[in-house]
Amino acid sequence: MPHPKRILYVENGIGYGGAIICLRHLVRNLDRTQYTPMVVTGRTGPQYKEIAQETLWKHIPDRHLDIVGLHHKLDPIKWIDKVPGLRFITNQLLARADDLFNFLPFFLNLLWTAWRFKADLIHANNEPLCNRAALLVGKVLKIPTVCHVRGNQDGTRLMKWAYGLPTHFTPVSQWVSNAIQRKLNVPKDKITVIYDGLELDGLDPNIDGHPFRQLHKLTDNDFAVGLVGLLIPWKGQEIFLDAANALKDKIPNLKMMIIGGTPDDCIPYEKMLKERVKKEGLESTI
Numbered sequence: 001m002p003h004p005k006r007i008l009y010v011e012n013g014i015g016y017g018g019a020i021i022c023l024r025h026l027v028r029n030l031d032r033t034q035y036t037p038m039v040v041t042g043r044t045g046p047q048y049k050e051i052a053q054e055t056l057w058k059h060i061p062d063r064h065l066d067i068v069g070l071h072h073k074l075d076p077i078k079w080i081d082k083v084p085g086l087r088f089i090t091n092q093l094l095a096r097a098d099d100l101f102n103f104l105p106f107f108l109n110l111l112w113t114a115w116r117f118k119a120d121l122i123h124a125n126n127e128p129l130c131n132r133a134a135l136l137v138g139k140v141l142k143i144p145t146v147c148h149v150r151g152n153q154d155g156t157r158l159m160k161w162a163y164g165l166p167t168h169f170t171p172v173s174q175w176v177s178n179a180i181q182r183k184l185n186v187p188k189d190k191i192t193v194i195y196d197g198l199e200l201d202g203l204d205p206n207i208d209g210h211p212f213r214q215l216h217k218l219t220d221n222d223f224a225v226g227l228v229g230l231l232i233p234w235k236g237q238e239i240f241l242d243a244a245n246a247l248k249d250k251i252p253n254l255k256m257m258i259i260g261g262t263p264d265d266c267i268p269y270e271k272m273l274k275e276r277v278k279k280e281g282l283e284s285t286i
Helices: 018-028 046-053 067-074 086-117 132-141 157-162 174-184 210-215 237-247 264-279
Strands: 005-011 035-041 056-059 121-124 145-149 168-171 223-228 254-259
Touching: 005 018, 005 086, 005 132, 018 035, 018 046, 035 046, 035 086, 046 056, 067 086, 067 264, 086 132, 121 132, 132 145, 168 174, 237 254, 237 264
Parallel strands: 005 035, 005 121, 035 056, 121 145, 145 168, 223 254
Antiparallel strands: none
């Protein structure tokens, strides 16, 4: 009987959200007689550590130097823009520091891990540019790679290069599939659309919603709408606020709830959303 195929799953998203949750669903339901999974994450914390109870798990830090924090400090400094070329030089220095202190250590550690694990397949759980380390490890070790793509990407030259790395793509919808074909020239025969799975056993359609309403001071007459997800710009919270402006006078007792954590990288985004709510008079709706 052939030995189970070894799959190395690599997750280095911005925070603990839908991508890693769906990955955990997938790994939990793999047939262990056919597959041996190992999950590598660039971040850690209580929820990430739970993965070790479900499968092999290794934390390889992917952020030793806080480049985002440095950008938050340097980007608002106006005098840098007054010196010709200084902003460009500053950004390039930060980018190279990111390569040297963050990307390179992660790549080398992941390379060693994949070689020791004897992976038959590498599954990059994020889009190619974000997870290029996993894809480059696959190239170096001649291991096929699958990239799980969840969003729409711009067709920049760097993005097109990154999308040339995976052996195959598993976009989460036909819309994403069409986008990467159109914008990034990904051949159709390298794409298999696979919708993210759900653990339906954990859902109760008959659950009593009153405790939730009481907790958030919602009455039985309130028409509640929720947007659940990490506070990240591409998740669409700004469009949600636009919708609140358009609907607040059309739907009686409308309450629109934004629910989700904020990665450290996106704290300014959360602040901006809160400022919009106040500025646009949405406190009674959002």
